[in-house]
Amino acid sequence: MRQRIPVTVLTGFLGAGKTTLVNRILSEQHGRRIAVIENEFGEVGVDQALVIGAEEEIFETGNGCVCCTVRGDLIRILAQLRKRREPFDAILVETTGLADPAPVAQTFFVEEELKEHYLLDAIVTLADALHVERQLQELPIAREQLAFADVILLNKIDLVDDTALLRVEQRLRSINGTARLVRGQSARVPLSAVLGLGAFDLERALAQDSAFLTPAHPFEWAGLYRIGSGSYELRTGAGELQAVDVVLLPLTTRGGADGSGADGDGADGGGEAIEALVPEAARLFEAEARHAAAGSALTAQRRHRLSLAGGEAAYPLELAEGTWALFSEHAPAEFGLHLREAETEAEADQPLGRLGRVVLSPRHERAFGSHHHAPEIGSIGLLEPRPLNAGKVNDWLSYVLQTRGQDILRMKGVLQLEGEPRRYVFHGVHMSFEGLLERPWAAGAPRMSRLVFIGRNLHRHEFEAGLESCVA
Numbered sequence: 001m002r003q004r005i006p007v008t009v010l011t012g013f014l015g016a017g018k019t020t021l022v023n024r025i026l027s028e029q030h031g032r033r034i035a036v037i038e039n040e041f042g043e044v045g046v047d048q049a050l051v052i053g054a055e056e057e058i059f060e061t062g063n064g065c066v067c068c069t070v071r072g073d074l075i076r077i078l079a080q081l082r083k084r085r086e087p088f089d090a091i092l093v094e095t096t097g098l099a100d101p102a103p104v105a106q107t108f109f110v111e112e113e114l115k116e117h118y119l120l121d122a123i124v125t126l127a128d129a130l131h132v133e134r135q136l137q138e139l140p141i142a143r144e145q146l147a148f149a150d151v152i153l154l155n156k157i158d159l160v161d162d163t164a165l166l167r168v169e170q171r172l173r174s175i176n177g178t179a180r181l182v183r184g185q186s187a188r189v190p191l192s193a194v195l196g197l198g199a200f201d202l203e204r205a206l207a208q209d210s211a212f213l214t215p216a217h218p219f220e221w222a223g224l225y226r227i228g229s230g231s232y233e234l235r236t237g238a239g240e241l242q243a244v245d246v247v248l249l250p251l252t253t254r255g256g257a258d259g260s261g262a263d264g265d266g267a268d269g270g271g272e273a274i275e276a277l278v279p280e281a282a283r284l285f286e287a288e289a290r291h292a293a294a295g296s297a298l299t300a301q302r303r304h305r306l307s308l309a310g311g312e313a314a315y316p317l318e319l320a321e322g323t324w325a326l327f328s329e330h331a332p333a334e335f336g337l338h339l340r341e342a343e344t345e346a347e348a349d350q351p352l353g354r355l356g357r358v359v360l361s362p363r364h365e366r367a368f369g370s371h372h373h374a375p376e377i378g379s380i381g382l383l384e385p386r387p388l389n390a391g392k393v394n395d396w397l398s399y400v401l402q403t404r405g406q407d408i409l410r411m412k413g414v415l416q417l418e419g420e421p422r423r424y425v426f427h428g429v430h431m432s433f434e435g436l437l438e439r440p441w442a443a444g445a446p447r448m449s450r451l452v453f454i455g456r457n458l459h460r461h462e463f464e465a466g467l468e469s470c471v472a
Contacts, residue, residue: 004119005082007091008195009104012126013135013142014097017155021126021187021194022094030191032089035081037074074104075111082117090195091118100141101125101148102409102429108200109432122199125149125179126187129168130159136171143377146172147409147454148429149179150199158185170220177217177379178412178452200427217381218285219327222274223362224251225339229321232360233314234298234306237336241308244337245329247284248300249277250322270364274325279383281327286460300324308335316342323363331367377409380460382467384449387418392470397426397433400466405431407458413451416441418472 010018022036074093081088095101101123108120125145128135132154135142146152152172157165169181182193234246251273280301289305294313298304306315328337340359393415400408411428426435441447453463 004117005088005091006119006121006196007078007093007108008121008197009101009123010092010094010126010194011099011101011123011145011148012097012153013128013132013139013145015131016097016126016128017153017184017187018094018097018126021153021155021189022092024187025092025191025195028191033086034090034092035088037077037091037093074107075114078114078118090121098141100144102144105148105429106432109427109429109434120200121195122150122197123148124151124153124194126153126155127168127172129154129156129165132168133171136175143175144409146175146179147377149176150197151182151194152176152179153182153184153187153189153194155184155187157183175377175379176454177381178454217278217282217368219245219247219281219329220368221331222277222281222325222327222366222368223332223339224270224274224364225324225326225360226363227319227321227324227360229319231342232317232319233340233342234317234326235315235336235338235340236306236308236313238311241330241335243305243307243309244335245285245289245303245305246298246337247281247303247327248298248317249280249284249325249327250300250320251277251325271366273323274364274366277325277327281325282460283464285327285329312336326362377454377456378458379452379454380458380463382449382451382453382463384416384451384467384471385447387416387447387472388449388467388470389472390417390420390424392472393417393424396466396470397428401428401431401433404455404458408453408455410454411452413449415449415451416447 010021012018025034026036078091081091093104095104105120105123108114108118125148127146132142136146154165154169154172160168165183172179172181180193180197182189234248236244284301284303287303289303291307292298292304292315293307294310295315297316297318300319304315306313326339332338338359400411408428408430411426411433413426415424415426417424420437421440422437423439423441424435425438426433428434449467451463451467
């Protein structure tokens with residue numbers, strides 16, 4: 001029996017460079033037989049004329065977007081391709097720039113014949129670095145194409161400067177925090193960046209990249225500090241931001257312990273220590289923010305929104321001896337954030353720039369993906385070390401699909417089920433869902449359920465409560 005043929009869906013808004021990428025793939029000396037299915041939009045099909053290569057490898061689905069109206073064409077062409085005497089090694093489906101990629105992905109969930117002979121490998125979305133910000137403001141379909149992506153190819157990077165490029169990348173990560181982000185110029189990227197990824201094969205994806213299911217967080221930076229008991233100040237400087245959210249969490253305090261022995265010493269210990277606090281920090285960033293004007297006292301384990309309108313400012317803190325983690329919505333360099341010893345009364349009248357108090361340097365720092373600039377579409381990631389009850393999981397995910405299926409663009413995860421030695425792996429696209437028991441958990445390795453939901457107006461507390469209800 002032949003192995004299933006991998007299918008890559010190329011999407012992205014008009015002019016992003018999809019056809020250029022197809023041409024590069026077909027012209028490379030990679031030794032693979034690749035068929036291209038072109039999806040035209042308009043009365044006259046022109047894409048086939050623009051794609052180089054043998055005519056027998058180019059197929060058109062006909063007028064219209066690849067959606068319900070022409071899904072039959074897609075199924076028909078794929079059925080023809082699998083009957084070829086010399087099978088293709090891979091299939092590319094290039095959608096029109098106006099198409100929603102969801103129906104294409106759903107086709108591979110609901111059509112039994114396709115599930116038997118084809119494997120959806122990945123959805124690759126191209127974005128035009130120069131124009132994508134405007135497109136995201138004006139065109140909802142551009143956001144949805146990015147939200148569905150397993151890989152985002154940020155193309156035409158030569159047309160923007162470094163500052164704009166970083167800003168664009170942060171914007172893209174705020175929409176889809178789990179997609180692999182690849183930079184490109186004239187769609188020149190390694191073939192391995194877009195083909196044979198196994199992104200719809202979670203076992204394979206996790207084997208290649210353990211962070212595959214790591215979502216974006218609502219903060220961009222965290223720093224770990226070892227301090228003595230006393231008075232401190234969180235200081236901010238000038239910048240373009242009007243406000244920023246911060247959360248301060250204790251890792252250890254005198255007489256206490258973090259339970260893991262990670263105290264922030266060394267790169268590994270610090271990284272593990274910050275990672276241990278990420279779920280609590282994410283929960284607090286979803287809570288209501290307490291607005292803090294310049295000079296307002298801050299407290300630990302609370303989300304504070306610092307006003308930056310007045311430029312330099314100080315926010316006093318009273319902290320116990322121990323190790324503390326500071327989480328910030330934006331990177332400290334963007335608004336001069338730093339922690340320092342508090343001034344004395346005698347120093348209070350001196351100019352800010354002349355104070356000699358000690359500025360504390362973090363013992364360990366970690367940068368995260370961008371926070372959500374686009375709250376209508378974002379990603380939520382959940383971790384659960386406790387085993388889950390299979391029946392409760394089924395009931396919960398069924399409820400989620402029935403009530404929020406149209407809002408959830410993508411969902412995926414690996415679950416630890418009670419009494420089951422194998423991992424349960426699932427994918428979902430809107431209301432289409434597929435789950436399978438895959439290979440056993442590695443012997444001696446920690447077991448952890450990981451879930452990611454990408455969609456519109458999703459609220460973390462709802463999904464946390466749902467997952468909690470599934471614990472065995």
